[in-house]
Amino acid sequence: MRIPYYPGCTLSTKAKGFDQAARQSFAALGIELAELKTWNCCGATFPLSRDNLLDLVGPVRNLVSAAAEGDKLAVACSTCFNVLKRSNLVMRNEEDKREKVNFFIEADYAGSVQVLHLLEILRDEVGWDNLAKAVKKNLADLSVAPYYGCMFLRPPKEMGFDDHENPQILENFIRALGAQVADYPHRAECCGNYIAAFDLETTKEMSYLILASARKAGADLIVTGCPLCQFNLDRWQQDLAMKHGGFRPIPVLYDTQLLGIALGLDATTFDLDKHYVDPRPILAEKGLI
Amino acid sequence: MKRIGVFICHCGINIAGTVDVKRVAEALKDYPGVVLATDYMYMCSDPGQSLIRQSIKEQNLEGVVVAACSPAMHEVTFRKASAQAGLNPYQTEIANIREQVSWVHQDDKEAATRKAIEHIKTIVEKVKYNESLIPLSLSLVKKALVIGGGIAGLQAAIDIATAGYPVVLVERSDRLGGHVGKLSGVYVNFNAARDLLESKLQAVQENPRIKVFLETEVEELGGYVGNFTAKLKHRGDNGGEPTFSEHTFGAVIVATGHSLRPLSKFGEYGGGRYPNVIDALTFERMLAPDGPTGGEIRRPSDGQVPRQVVFVQCAGSRDPEHHMPYCSKICCMYTAKQAALYRQRVPDGQAYVFYIDIRSQGRDYEEFVQSAMTEHDVLYVRGKVARLYEEDGKVIAWGADTLTGKPVEVQADLAVLATAVMPAEGAVELAQRLRIATDEHGFFSEAHPKLRPVESLTAGIFLAGTAQAPKDIPETVAQASAAAAKVLSLFSQRELVAEPTIAYVDEELCSGCGLCIPACPYQARAMHPWKHKAIVNEALCQGCGACVVACPNKACKLRNLTPSHVLAMMDAYLAEV
Numbered sequence: 021m022r023i024p025y026y027p028g029c030t031l032s033t034k035a036k037g038f039d040q041a042a043r044q045s046f047a048a049l050g051i052e053l054a055e056l057k058t059w060n061c062c063g064a065t066f067p068l069s070r071d072n073l074l075d076l077v078g079p080v081r082n083l084v085s086a087a088a089e090g091d092k093l094a095v096a097c098s099t100c101f102n103v104l105k106r107s108n109l110v111m112r113n114e115e116d117k118r119e120k121v122n123f124f125i126e127a128d129y130a131g132s133v134q135v136l137h138l139l140e141i142l143r144d145e146v147g148w149d150n151l152a153k154a155v156k157k158n159l160a161d162l163s164v165a166p167y168y169g170c171m172f173l174r175p176p177k178e179m180g181f182d183d184h185e186n187p188q189i190l191e192n193f194i195r196a197l198g199a200q201v202a203d204y205p206h207r208a209e210c211c212g213n214y215i216a217a218f219d220l221e222t223t224k225e226m227s228y229l230i231l232a233s234a235r236k237a238g239a240d241l242i243v244t245g246c247p248l249c250q251f252n253l254d255r256w257q258q259d260l261a262m263k264h265g266g267f268r269p270i271p272v273l274y275d276t277q278l279l280g281i282a283l284g285l286d287a288t289t290f291d292l293d294k295h296y297v298d299p300r301p302i303l304a305e306k307g308l309i
Numbered sequence: 310m311k312r313i314g315v316f317i318c319h320c321g322i323n324i325a326g327t328v329d330v331k332r333v334a335e336a337l338k339d340y341p342g343v344v345l346a347t348d349y350m351y352m353c354s355d356p357g358q359s360l361i362r363q364s365i366k367e368q369n370l371e372g373v374v375v376a377a378c379s380p381a382m383h384e385v386t387f388r389k390a391s392a393q394a395g396l397n398p399y400q401t402e403i404a405n406i407r408e409q410v411s412w413v414h415q416d417d418k419e420a421a422t423r424k425a426i427e428h429i430k431t432i433v434e435k436v437k438y439n440e441s442l443i444p445l446s447l448s449l450v451k452k453a454l455v456i457g458g459g460i461a462g463l464q465a466a467i468d469i470a471t472a473g474y475p476v477v478l479v480e481r482s483d484r485l486g487g488h489v490g491k492l493s494g495v496y497v498n499f500n501a502a503r504d505l506l507e508s509k510l511q512a513v514q515e516n517p518r519i520k521v522f523l524e525t526e527v528e529e530l531g532g533y534v535g536n537f538t539a540k541l542k543h544r545g546d547n548g549g550e551p552t553f554s555e556h557t558f559g560a561v562i563v564a565t566g567h568s569l570r571p572l573s574k575f576g577e578y579g580g581g582r583y584p585n586v587i588d589a590l591t592f593e594r595m596l597a598p599d600g601p602t603g604g605e606i607r608r609p610s611d612g613q614v615p616r617q618v619v620f621v622q623c624a625g626s627r628d629p630e631h632h633m634p635y636c637s638k639i640c641c642m643y644t645a646k647q648a649a650l651y652r653q654r655v656p657d658g659q660a661y662v663f664y665i666d667i668r669s670q671g672r673d674y675e676e677f678v679q680s681a682m683t684e685h686d687v688l689y690v691r692g693k694v695a696r697l698y699e700e701d702g703k704v705i706a707w708g709a710d711t712l713t714g715k716p717v718e719v720q721a722d723l724a725v726l727a728t729a730v731m732p733a734e735g736a737v738e739l740a741q742r743l744r745i746a747t748d749e750h751g752f753f754s755e756a757h758p759k760l761r762p763v764e765s766l767t768a769g770i771f772l773a774g775t776a777q778a779p780k781d782i783p784e785t786v787a788q789a790s791a792a793a794a795k796v797l798s799l800f801s802q803r804e805l806v807a808e809p810t811i812a813y814v815d816e817e818l819c820s821g822c823g824l825c826i827p828a829c830p831y832q833a834r835a836m837h838p839w840k841h842k843a844i845v846n847e848a849l850c851q852g853c854g855a856c857v858v859a860c861p862n863k864a865c866k867l868r869n870l871t872p873s874h875v876l877a878m879m880d881a882y883l884a885e886v
Contacts, residue, residue: 183576184576185575185576185577186576186579186582204700205579205698205699205700205705206698233700236700236701
């Protein structure tokens, strides 16, 4: 199976390991993630003001590119996924905006592409049972805390593929890989997002709530599908350990990195060494790398 | 030829502002059969009506056409006026020149005037063929069906039976009492709910006119006001096959109560996932002496007495984005009661109530809420709870105090959600079986929100209690008594009177093909048992005319709207003016 694939900026620069793990893992599962021939930045935020049509131009150009290559578009990054999926719904459902944006970019696009997150493809195209069968490594001794963040699930009426208050897709993913799910309450709480740019202390504390809670639930590591969440959760743990006595830093992996490891792929291209909290010791201790 | 009078109403300027009423009167004056054509400012007023009565007598009129507003407004008025003057009311007809003429042709007075003339001539032709009809009288079964054995159904049954009429009370569960039977004490005096209920249960048991069927549902309801036929489904013993029984009733009261929005719908509060996040009815059972804890407040996870309890009001109410848009009405009051009772029983415990605003409308209600704050030291926090989660054996509530503008976190042992009041399970399906309407949420709709609050839109079916909308015990009991009073005023009549302008069958022409039977939307058509002719159930027929269209032999006709009527009307309408 071949699915057009939108990597996005972060996966092409700071989070290459996320991208590599995605492509290799899906190839191992028989799905070619075929990078779009042309693509640009998704815009990074979905425009919320009603008359901001210009910010739809970026994401819609990507959707137009995708439509030329197939009827689906696979996305790994939660933020790109959020912006592309919501922009696609605008093109599908809002005639006035559709006409103006199409006129501006000289296209004729009406939201035909199905924007899919990689986890959705694993759930709906591969299936958890088939994924479990493809797993090569034994993760039974690994406790993994799922972390959703906001972009992946909200707003629920538009994202709408899992219960935003009690999501299960990451849990099912972790179980399919054979690992333990660490149940903690803050798996869908905000990490601090862009607040980091102007109020770093707030972001740190918001992240700390999540990290400490996951640790308390016995997690060995956290998985997420969002580069910004990954950065916010990963980056400041040394500071937090200095501030909050007794806090032990916890590695934050991308979901595709854990997938690749479970599928028995060579993890050397997954950039595990680029994480601020090195995940290699715990993975080695569990016999996974 | 019939002597017909035409009365043209100005309706102030509603008609006369567009239609030249003088010209209309002039045009009708010499029309064949018309002996009088006159106009008046307001025909429905007392002088207008007396003009009609006087003219009937003086001119010896045999037919009357009132050119005025829709017959839905004043047909009854003018027929009554005619009857007072000794004219059979079915010789009086309305020509609607307001809704169908003046209001829709305001920009073309000439066309409106011509249309009014044509319209009135058409109705004059109809009146020429009208027969003098006598209203039908229908029998009336003076026995009531009450659906639902909660406090509303009990009260309605008691009132009807006390007045001397038999009542069948059906309840689908295995006991009477509904939600009131599950409560501890009630606001505003903490009286035991059990005692309130017992007095009603005793009255029901002692009244020989009330027959109670437990574990019974209404499977089918046919018929009409005065003559409903109900098929009741009784649950079989030990899971065996259900049994059925058939009954006839003159009136039905629907008192099926409510349900609560399930905890599982509250993902933001971990409803269904965290044992110490419970709904208020579960807490009520803890407070009740006959409850699972024998009246002791103990949290579900470990049976400990909770030292900090968070009460969350408006859980699922007033939240159009995620839950129900309406106010559930009872929660402000019972939350105050529950928090006060908690503080009485756990004197060193702390109760927090998160609220949007307090709605305490009722006698002594506001004072009651104030006493929860002042005498029982319940801490009221104005703001919504955003999230509840359990960690380290605590239920942690994140909320906002909108009076200080600060976020609030409470580490509690137990959280109690005042979950939204919802229609009872199966309410919409029951409404379909009873042919009554529901609102968009599934509560049964009243006929008029202000003037007919206890009637459904189906004659003879009345509503009581929370099946219609959220309400508390006194309101429920009041509405149940009101519904019973409606039933009693129905039963006080000797017989029911119905309009005679319905379908009939010309047996000479009927070939017994039966096409009219499926055509009828009211199940008013059947075959005669041995004549092989179609018959009309006069009580069910609404005079819609579907059978007339279906009949290939023109054997089926509507009274005072026969083919002769219609052809004459069309001739008049299509004639050159």
